[in-house]
Amino acid sequence: MRVRFGILACLLLALAALAPLAGCGKKSAAPPTAPAPLPPPPQVSTVFPAPRSVFVDYFTGIWADFAEALDPTTISTQNIYLKVDTVRKPISLSWDAVNRRLYIQPATALALNTTYTVEFSPNLAAADGTPLGATYWWQFTTTSIRHPANPFPADRGVQSPFTTLGFGGNETTPGPLTYEIYAGPDSSLIAARGVPFLYRGTKTLYTPTLRWREHGPTFWSITVENASTSERSNGAVWRFDTPGADAPIDSVDVALSDWGYRVPGFFGGCQDVELLTGRGNFSGIAWQVSFQPQDMKLAGLRMELSATAAYQDSLPGLASVWFTTAPVRCANGLVATTDASSGRLANGVPVGLRTVRFDSDTLDIYVQQALRLRALFGYRYQSVNLIHWVAPRAAEVAFVPMFRLYFFTGNGTIGPGPARPAAAPPGALTGGRAPAPGGAAVRSDLSRFSRLTRGPIHR
Secondary structure, rough: OOHHHHHHHHHHHHHHHHHHHHHHOOOEEEEEOOOOOOOOOOOEEEOOOOEEEEEOOOOOOOEEEEOEOOOOHOOOOOOOOEEEEEEEEEEEEEEEEEOOEEEHHHHHHOOOOOEEEEOOOOOOOEOOHHHHHHHEEEEEOOOOOOEEEEEEOOOOOOOOOOOEEEEEEOOOOOOOOEEEEEOOHHHHHHOOOOOOEEEEEEEEOOOOOOOOOOOOOOEEEEEEEEEOOOOEEEOOOOOEEOOOOOOOEEEEEEEEEEEEEEEEEEEEEEOOOOEEEEEEEEEEEEHHHHHHOOOOOEEEEEEEEEEEEHHHOOOOOEEEEEOOOOOOOOOOOOEEEOOOOOOEEEEEEEEOOEEEEEHHHHHHHHHHHHHOOOOOOOOOEOOOEEEEEOOOOOOHHHHHOOOEEEEOOOOOOOOOOOOOOOOOOOOOOOOOOOOOOOOHHHHHHHHHHHHHHHHOOOO
């Protein structure tokens, strides 16, 4: 046993002696190491519109910011999509290398109340060639309201102080649309909706009852409300001016084509030498306003009827003029229908022993709208007292009905318009106008239908 242990000990000593000699030969291999990690895919850091956002403007910009620069050769519509459901929409793309921002521009305005998907394919790659590796996408939903557009008067345009307001730009959407119109001399108050609205309803044409501010700017804007989505959207603030105080004015007499009167239970008279009003009788005149230029800017008007000598003591007789809901004509009887609740345009005011003048902002606005739209009809005359009026083509030429329009032939001096002028608010009545060079006679005539005699129209 001792012999065996001695032999084993000798062998171990011999191996220990040989170990240093083995180290002088071939080196031993290093242990294996893990492969270097692949570069991460290009990371999307920010997108706009935000994911799942709603009521997004249909003119919105669409973009995405990346943590690394992209390979420009992969920025194409083969890798980047704008979709509604599964349908791709035409787009154009641009890359801002400095800010590492990808812009996506739709070929047309986005549809209303629609959910859009922006999608990047896995093949979109970073500048070093590293692909995105997985599909990336997000969604947003557009507004249900279009911006009001195409204002009339045009923005920064010049119009009559009796102009109507009109606008467009909306379309059929889920639910009814309601419009609010704000107007005034202070643009900041209009933008902030710091004044009460002038109108709220469904029409895109607004007919005021009083003139707009003269010789200065009016700022106005529209708020649109969608009842089904409870969305409200404020439009841009527009501006229009009325002609300056030095704007030249001319006048023209309006021709007529037909006239007559109607007696209860009897058709009355057509193209007679007299017109009758009062005690249930009414008269009508087809004044041919539509023969005048459509772009005429009305400065004012004179409309007069004169009683026959036998009835001059019946004036003023609570005479009034009304619009008609159909063209005035007199053949087998006078047709001059009106709106009994809102058809009154002006009350008659005596301007002589036999003459009354019909004049109000409401009448002027109606005539300006008739000029512009070519869609209004005629004029019906009524009174409480029985009055016989001198009819057109009667022998007393000096007393035949008269309808004269005064209109601006230029805009005059248009100032910048302070934001908070000390002038009267829109629709306030004003006094006389300063004479323009070469127009003193016309302005003197215009001043004769004194605006100071105007009062409220009693319905």
